[in-house]
Amino acid sequence: MLKPPFRPIAQLLGKVRDRWPRPVRYALGISCSQALLAVPAIAAEQIYLNYSVLERAIPIEDLETYAREGTLSDDLRAYAxxxxxxxxxxxxxxxxxxADLGVVPISQFLYTPQGEALLTELGKVIRTGARQPGFSAIRAAVILAAADDEGLTLLNVLKKFPTPAIRVDLRRSAQLAREVFDEINQTDAAIALLQNQAQLAIQNDPAAGEASIFDWVSLGAEGPYAWERIPLNPAIADFPADLYLPQIRQAAPIVVLSHGLGGDRTTLAYLARHLASHGFAVAVVEHPGSSAEQITNLLAGRANQVIAPEExxxxxxxxxxxxxxxxxxAAADPLxxxxxxxxxVGILGQSLGAYTTLAIAGAAINRPQLESSCPPSFDSLNVSLLLQCLALQLPAQTPDLADERIKAAIAINPLGSAIFGKAGYRQIEIPLMLVSGSSDTVTPALAEQIRPFTWLMKPQRYLLLMQGGTHFSTLDDAVEGEGAIPVPETVIGPDPALAKRYMQAISLAFFKTYLAGESAYRPFLTPAYVSLLSRNALPxxxxxSLTPEQLAQVEQ
Structure with missing residues (x-):
């Protein structure tokens, strides 16, 4: 009787399993289990699976026996x-x-606007025994489990659920599974389209056979210039910043680096060192309202939101x-x-720093687009909308965020589909590169990079895709207890050292071309040269170029 809703859920699990590297698949498998069977019971003795007028119960005790002994009861075997x-x-x-989370951090997050948005959507699928939305019950169960000696496990959350029964809406779960499945299929088709477009460009490039891997090695290698790192004091800026200044005889082009949420000045420091050694002055900013310190304060109970909308x-x-x-x-110091x-002046940012990059490059906040995209639906797979939708809390009139000094920009794992939309992206009039990871689960490739790329109007535009890359592939290693929040190895993705070498070479070629005006570097920004840089671990x-019409054909 319950076969129909399980088919799309099983397909979704299989798709997720095949899509990401094994460590990431395992982490996501846990998340899917929590979302689909989801956050049940304290004294709860039964989980009721509802599909239309049909309803069937599974004893919590059967789940515990299966978890600890691997034995399927008759009730579980019917679903297995x-x-x-x-x-x-x-x-x-x-x-x-x-989950290695204490009661204070998990409590803090679940009371933030982002945490409550997730609970609201999850509560539509998981309800109390009285068929009320599970918002408060789920939050209570998770917090109680985190405070318990047994720790924050899914089984312990089941035991702490504060109603005698839990009801899971299988119809809604199946609908979500189908919608997520469609999104994954569309993303796979879009990525295949990009790869085919790149191959066609290589075939039609008469200079493709002249490319040399030795050129790429030199781009990724340390440059010829010595440099010094100068911490900028509050007289320069009332927030932490470093200036990497090369020892060259002429005025150096400037590149500003902007970290993502939970980062700091060390997050992209490897790029600062690399670009400085090749003759760029690099200013590395630390944004206090969204830095590692802000997240630390949130987890310690000293802040009540991930970031303020004003950030x-x-x-x-x-x-x-x-x-x-x-x-x-500089006006007061001739030297x-x-x-x-x-x-x-150029800018490079990652994640929330990539949003910052787009905003200062000319993309304007698009309130009508935000109103049509927010609040985000649970099936969108786009976690970044939780941050983008904060912009609706801003005043209707905001300062001009664009800066005419910025002449070129690189946005790695950007978010902007809702906060800028098509109209916002089309206001960018400088050379721009978007960098995407096919396995990015925070700013998904299709929604946040591939589709927005088709909205750009400037001829000097690039979309670089890392097959298997995640949201964290290009970040420098964080030392626990110092600087940026460390990222668990299970979600970093394959070969982050290779991803960083890619960004060193690509960012150098891009800024040499569009800031330093050295045309000899322009050929490196072609599909043929990038294919030489590519390695099987992270293609x-x-x-x-990519048109909305081309993308629409594979999204159907």
Whole structure:
């Protein structure tokens, strides 16, 4: 009787299993189990699975026996036949996997706007025994489990659920599974389209056979210039910032680096060192309202939200403030003025820093698009909308975030589909590169990079795709207890060292071309040269054009 809703759920689990690298698949398998069978019971003795007028119960005791002994009861066996052995094994393991989160951090997050948005959507699928939305019950169960000696496991959350029964809406679960499945299929088709477009460009490039891997090696290698790191004092900016200044005889083009949520000045420092060694002055900003310190304060109970909505305005303004302050100091210091070229300024940012990059490059906040995209639906797979939708809390009139000094930009794992939309992206009039990871579960490739790329109007535009890359592939290693929040190895993805070498080579070629005006570097920004840089562990594809019509054909 319950076969129909399980088919799309099983397909979804299989798709997720095949899509990501094994460590990431395992982590996501736990998340899917929590979302689909989901956050049940304290004194709850039964989980009721509802599909239309049909209803069937599974004793919580049967789940505990299965988790600890691997024995399927008759009730569980009736459902088990709809899942593969690997899916069942992942579910059994996930019941007892402990999340390394204390009661204070998890409580803080679940009371933030982002945490409450997730609870609201999850509560539509998981309800109390009285058929009320599970919002409050889920939050209570998770917090109680985190405070318990047994720890925050799915099984312990079941035991702590504060109603005698839990009801899971299988119709809604199946609908979500189908919608997520469609999204994954569309993303796979879009990625295949990009790869085909890149191959066609290589075939039609008469200079493709002249490319040399030795050129790429030199781009990724340390440059010829010595440099010094100068911490900028509060007289320059009232937030932490470093200036990497090369020892060259002419004024150096300037590149500003903007970290993502939970990062700091060390997050992209490897790029600062690399670009400085090749003759760029690099200003590395630390955004206090969304840095590692902000997240630490949130987890410690000293802050009540992930970021304030005002941070979406404050970040680009901090970049403007930094450039203004450097210009003032250069005007008072002829030696510094001779080393900085304020006519050629670029910016590179990752994640929330990539949003910052787009905003200061000219993309304007698009309130009508936000109103149509928010609040986000649970089936969108786009976690970044939880941050983008904060912009609706901003005043109707915001300061001008664009800066005419910015002449070129690279946005790695950007978010902007809702906060900028098509109209916002089309206001960008400088050379721009979007960098995407096919396995990015925070800012999904299709929604946040591939589709927005088709909205760009400037001819000098690039979309670089890392097949298998995640949201964290290009970040520098964080030392626990120092600086940026460390990222668990299970979600970093394959070969992050290779991803960082890619970004060193690509960012150098891009900024040499569009900031330093060295045309000899332009050939490196072609699909043929990028294919030489590509390695099997993390394949690369580059496209310079893609139309909405081409993308629409594979999204159907």
């Amino acid at each position: 036949r709809y899942f593969s052995a690997e899916q069942l094994e992942a579910f059994q393991s996930s019941l007892l996997v402990e 979406l305005v404050q970040r680009p303004l901090e970049i403007q403030t930094l450039l203004d302050s450097l210009e003032r100091q 510094l003025a001779a080393r900085l070229n304020f006519q050629q 690369l594809s580059l496209v310079e």
